Amino acid sequence: MSANLPRGRPQGSTTFDPAVASTFGKTVVELRTAIGMSQLALAMEASIERAHMGRIERGERVPNLVLIIKIANALRCSTAELIAKFEQRLSSTDSDSRA
Numbered sequence: 604m605s606a607n608l609p610r611g612r613p614q615g616s617t618t619f620d621p622a623v624a625s626t627f628g629k630t631v632v633e634l635r636t637a638i639g640m641s642q643l644a645l646a647m648e649a650s651i652e653r654a655h656m657g658r659i660e661r662g663e664r665v666p667n668l669v670l671i672i673k674i675a676n677a678l679r680c681s682t683a684e685l686i687a688k689f690e691q692r693l694s695s696t697d698s699d700s701r702a
Contacts, residue, residue, distance in 0.1 A: 618665075625662030626696055630689040632660050634678045648677035 635645050646656035650673060658664040659674075666674065675685040 620665075621662065622696065623693065624665045626693045627665065627689050628660040628662040630685070630692050631674060631678070633692075634680065634685065634688065635660075638679065640678070645674070645677050649673040 631645075635642065640648075642656055642660065643653050646653040649656070649670070651659075651670060655664065659666055659670075671685065672682050675682040678685065
């Protein structure tokens with residue numbers, strides 16, 4: 604039966620979700636500015652190109668797990684803290700859009 608299943612995701616589908624990307628970026632900006640860190644300093648600390656960090660913060664890119672860990676470390680917080688703040692912001696965004 605598994606031989607009949609197509610491989611990969613369905614044609615035309617994407618894993619990029621603009622709401623998720625934007626919310627994650629806003630969360631990073633909030634945490635970065637709270638500690639008084641520039642985008643360049645964050646990018647350098649996380650070993651990410653500044654332009655890529657800008658794309659993440661603007662919600663144009665969604666970082667993979669390795670980059671999320673690097674960003675959290677550079678923000679001097681745990682990955683769990685970063686994700687918790689992101690989820691909190693995302694859930695409040697979801698409830699705002701339903702109202």
